[in-house]
Amino acid sequence: MTEHLSPPTAGCRSTPVLKERGQREVFCGLTGIIWLHRKMQDAFFLVVGSRTCAHLLQSAAGVMIFAEPRFATAILEESDLAGLNDAHAELDRTVSELLARRPDIRQLFLVGSCPSEVIKLDLGRAAERLTVEHAPRVRVLNYSGSGIETTFTQGEDACLASMVPVLPETQARELLVVGALPDVVEDQMLGLLDAMGVGPVRLLPARHIDNTTAVGPNTQFALVQPFLGDTHAALVRRGATHIAAPFPFGDEGTTAWLSAVAHAFGVSDETFARVTEAPRQRARRAIAQASETLNGKSVFFFPDSQLEIPLARFLARECGMQPVEVGSPYIHDALHGPDLDLLPAGPTISEGQDVDKQLDRCMAARPDLTVCGLGLANPLEAQGLSTKWAIELVFTPVHFYEQAGDLASLFARSIKRRAILEAAE
Amino acid sequence: MKLTVWTYEGPPHVGAMRVATGMKGLHYVLHAPQGDTYADLLFTMIERRDHRPPVTYTTFQARDLGSDTAGLFRTACQDAYDRFKPEAIIVGASCTAELIQDDPGGLAETMGLPVPVIALELPSYQRKENFGADETFFQIVRALAKPMDRTERVTCNILGGTALGFRHRDDIAEITNLLYELGIEVNVTAPMGATPTDITRMGQAHFNVLLYPETGETAARHLERTCGQPYTKIVPIGTAATRAFIEEIRGLSGSTAPIDDHGLRQTWWTRSVDSIYLTGKRVFIFGDATHAMAMAHVARDEMGFEVAGLGCYNREFARPMRALAKEFGLEPLITDDYLEVERAIEAAQPEMIMGTQMERHIGKRLGIPCAVISAPVHVQDFPARYSPVMGFEGANVLFDTLVHPLVMGLEEHLLHMFREDFEFNDAAGPSHHGGHAPKPSEQAQTPVSEPESLTAPASGEVVWLHDAERELKKIPFFVRGKARRNTETFAADQGLAEISVDTLYEAKAHYAR
Numbered sequence: 008m009t010e011h012l013s014p015p016t017a018g019c020r021s022t023p024v025l026k027e028r029g030q031r032e033v034f035c036g037l038t039g040i041i042w043l044h045r046k047m048q049d050a051f052f053l054v055v056g057s058r059t060c061a062h063l064l065q066s067a068a069g070v071m072i073f074a075e076p077r078f079a080t081a082i083l084e085e086s087d088l089a090g091l092n093d094a095h096a097e098l099d100r101t102v103s104e105l106l107a108r109r110p111d112i113r114q115l116f117l118v119g120s121c122p123s124e125v126i127k128l129d130l131g132r133a134a135e136r137l138t139v140e141h142a143p144r145v146r147v148l149n150y151s152g153s154g155i156e157t158t159f160t161q162g163e164d165a166c167l168a169s170m171v172p173v174l175p176e177t178q179a180r181e182l183l184v185v186g187a188l189p190d191v192v193e194d195q196m197l198g199l200l201d202a203m204g205v206g207p208v209r210l211l212p213a214r215h216i217d218n219t220t221a222v223g224p225n226t227q228f229a230l231v232q233p234f235l236g237d238t239h240a241a242l243v244r245r246g247a248t249h250i251a252a253p254f255p256f257g258d259e260g261t262t263a264w265l266s267a268v269a270h271a272f273g274v275s276d277e278t279f280a281r282v283t284e285a286p287r288q289r290a291r292r293a294i295a296q297a298s299e300t301l302n303g304k305s306v307f308f309f310p311d312s313q314l315e316i317p318l319a320r321f322l323a324r325e326c327g328m329q330p331v332e333v334g335s336p337y338i339h340d341a342l343h344g345p346d347l348d349l350l351p352a353g354p355t356i357s358e359g360q361d362v363d364k365q366l367d368r369c370m371a372a373r374p375d376l377t378v379c380g381l382g383l384a385n386p387l388e389a390q391g392l393s394t395k396w397a398i399e400l401v402f403t404p405v406h407f408y409e410q411a412g413d414l415a416s417l418f419a420r421s422i423k424r425r426a427i428l429e430a431a432e
Numbered sequence: 433m434k435l436t437v438w439t440y441e442g443p444p445h446v447g448a449m450r451v452a453t454g455m456k457g458l459h460y461v462l463h464a465p466q467g468d469t470y471a472d473l474l475f476t477m478i479e480r481r482d483h484r485p486p487v488t489y490t491t492f493q494a495r496d497l498g499s500d501t502a503g504l505f506r507t508a509c510q511d512a513y514d515r516f517k518p519e520a521i522i523v524g525a526s527c528t529a530e531l532i533q534d535d536p537g538g539l540a541e542t543m544g545l546p547v548p549v550i551a552l553e554l555p556s557y558q559r560k561e562n563f564g565a566d567e568t569f570f571q572i573v574r575a576l577a578k579p580m581d582r583t584e585r586v587t588c589n590i591l592g593g594t595a596l597g598f599r600h601r602d603d604i605a606e607i608t609n610l611l612y613e614l615g616i617e618v619n620v621t622a623p624m625g626a627t628p629t630d631i632t633r634m635g636q637a638h639f640n641v642l643l644y645p646e647t648g649e650t651a652a653r654h655l656e657r658t659c660g661q662p663y664t665k666i667v668p669i670g671t672a673a674t675r676a677f678i679e680e681i682r683g684l685s686g687s688t689a690p691i692d693d694h695g696l697r698q699t700w701w702t703r704s705v706d707s708i709y710l711t712g713k714r715v716f717i718f719g720d721a722t723h724a725m726a727m728a729h730v731a732r733d734e735m736g737f738e739v740a741g742l743g744c745y746n747r748e749f750a751r752p753m754r755a756l757a758k759e760f761g762l763e764p765l766i767t768d769d770y771l772e773v774e775r776a777i778e779a780a781q782p783e784m785i786m787g788t789q790m791e792r793h794i795g796k797r798l799g800i801p802c803a804v805i806s807a808p809v810h811v812q813d814f815p816a817r818y819s820p821v822m823g824f825e826g827a828n829v830l831f832d833t834l835v836h837p838l839v840m841g842l843e844e845h846l847l848h849m850f851r852e853d854f855e856f857n858d859a860a861g862p863s864h865h866g867g868h869a870p871k872p873s874e875q876a877q878t879p880v881s882e883p884e885s886l887t888a889p890a891s892g893e894v895v896w897l898h899d900a901e902r903e904l905k906k907i908p909f910f911v912r913g914k915a916r917r918n919t920e921t922f923a924a925d926q927g928l929a930e931i932s933v934d935t936l937y938e939a940k941a942h943y944a945r
Contacts, residue, residue, distance in 0.1 A: 029491075029511075030469075030488060030489055030490070030491050030508065031466050031469070031491045032469045032472070033466060033467065033469065034467055034470055035465070035466060035467025035468075035470075036467075037467070038470075055433075057443065057527035057528070057556060057557065058436075058439060058441075058442065058443040058527070058556065058560065059442070059443040059445075059446075059468060059526060059527050059528075059556070061436045061439045062439055062442040062443060062446065062471075063467070063468075063470045065438060065439060066470060066471075066473065066474060067470065069810075076437065078437075079435055079436060079437045080435075080436045080437075081433040081434070081435055081436075082433065082434045082435075082436050083433060083557060084433065084434060084557055084558075085555075085557045085558050087433055087557075088531070088557060094433070097433040098433065100433075101433050101435050104435060105435060121465040121467070121527075121528035122527055122528050122531060124494070125497070125528055125531045125532060126531060153465070153467075153494075154465040154466040154467025154468060154491075154493075154528075155465045155466060155467075155492065155493050155494040155496075155497065155528070156493070156494045158466065158467075363511070363515060380473070381472075381473035381476060381477050382469055382470075382472030382473045382476055382484065383472075383476075383484065384476065385476040385477065385480060385481065385482055386476060386481075386482060386483050386484045388482075389482030389483065
């Protein structure tokens, strides 16, 4: 069942990584709140920060902020900076006010920001104190989404890692799937695992706090997102075992991911083939259609979400694209290794960023498609480059078989559009 | 600490970015943590700029904090100069860098860069975006503009236009044309479109035209003091204000050139019989002070609306706002808390809201049409077409903007007459706003057979009797709020505890106009 997954003669795992430091054009981890608050339906995210933090969430969340958001910012004012005792009392007051207004909230995350980290406001202690105060109705946790510590999707990592120490202990042999997925994708995944007889399957994050996510020495966990380094470490500390696998993007990625899980849970080759055959066929057909546009085109990834390596692997192997540079904000060998093994040698693999130098490289290479953030996309389009803005890849269902065609289409659309508009000129 | 879901203004360094991005040949070196670059996308996405904002961020991270963030700042500053070769540099700190106290101004000055380096002190924990823009522009002008001999011909500067300004692009074009018609050349338009070199020759203009007090007033005052340039006090939004502005310009310049206003259609449009149904429509106005105050006059004096509420989110302009509200017989709403705005709108029950992006959402939730008249705005309010709000063409644009969200006259009559038409009724909302139909009122779902005790009092102690409540529902949604309010006020004035059908019609007669 793994015949097509033979790695290329030379993968990228041993490619020397270009490590750069300089100006980084990335989001901070607070941005993770925007999708996490929809996923965890009884959670509220209270950022303790400045007006900048509130403005960031508002700018990134667009109009969604009016759909009864379960996040807010406690904006630090001049008086809060004067004395820290005052700040703790203020925080208690703000939290009580908030919980009175939203009695349906069961988990409250105090999210640290750059200002709160720099003034060393001890949100960990505040969370403990508030947990006692509001027990048993509300559990208060703390993590940092600050820009000085986290980049974009790492906010989810920090959030999930903060939940691991308080998960109930279990001795059961269970599969724990880690990473927030769109509900529809999560259901598809559970369907496939169930059909193979893998179970019970637990999810982190769960949709509600009452769900039975637990962890222990017999837990085996698989990651569906490549940015969960700290959560990985926290689960290992609880005695759980990681199932290393490429990430479930495209037909190959999904198959490899499922195969690793199936192997760990003793699923027979016949069962695996029976369950995956039909969706694999569908995925391949859908990819084939979308990738007509992509075949032979070059692609350049700016660092953003840590999804870059597995996505480059998908585009290179299943859509026939040629990665020029694959930039990632961070590279974890344990997490990204399996995808690096499969990514054919050739592209520059870069970690970190000096955005001006990277733009110089990008302009010199003139790739057919550039995957980048919204601050760079329009300026690059104006220079005649086709771009795919990266944040959409986090907000759109792209994992597993049924989304494989959509995933390829997301990349194809920019190129198609340029072709349509230029043909009409 | 202040619990905040939505904020009308960003932090002050975003204001500084608006100045830097509006200008050319200027570079902003901002000491800020990784992540603060999010602000770039306001310019590249909302305003759709085709270049990166001229801002270099130090993007320090946690591991840098223990060591040498000051060194990081110097490197970033030097790199920015070497790469972009700007005519001048502004340097400053964002909220986090303000806490680590590296003093970007002092650091940059010691570097000996061959161009002017202007330090910005923007107190992030006290002030907001508009202050940041105003202060930045002032510091640039203070550093670069010097008294000079006047130009031979009468010229002026146009002050206040920035990047991400609501309709700044087209307002400046409109007013520039108007000034040319008056025989006045524009010396420098700043910050929008100006280079630091342009700023150095601002002193040669005869006077200044201040279009946006929020972002240009401090600089205008400074130029008045140091260069002896008077500045205009009237913001030319609306026909009357534009005419008054023209008179003000004539006074400052001595120009007697005639103005061709044959393109001004708003005055006839508002007088045509088609517009009669607009008379007395109750509007709630909220936005930045300049736009809100100007629109209050347009709404009352040019459109014939009744201003039912007036306010602004920028406290800096609370005083003139209070004065104007008093003139309108209103208690002004000065707040940056949108929940407070929502409550005020709910209480006022207007037929239309004139506000910002937030008020558009409030309107959607309450089922009240809304026209956007002020920042903050989303991408759709940076239109491709020419759409000033200033000058005569601006008056035309405003007429269309204010009429569009309302139901049309005949539609209004038909809704009165055939309330139970199955596809043309209350719940369907204005026929051209399919997606924005007001939410059905709670009363609409109350079964007819409910006992009287279930008719909820809408406010105070006055109770609506069931028949009266049913009668009220026969009134179309866009005047129902007003009828409900008037009736309750009437009942309270009369000392009535209950509202019957008779009370409803008594009140109608009482308030008849």
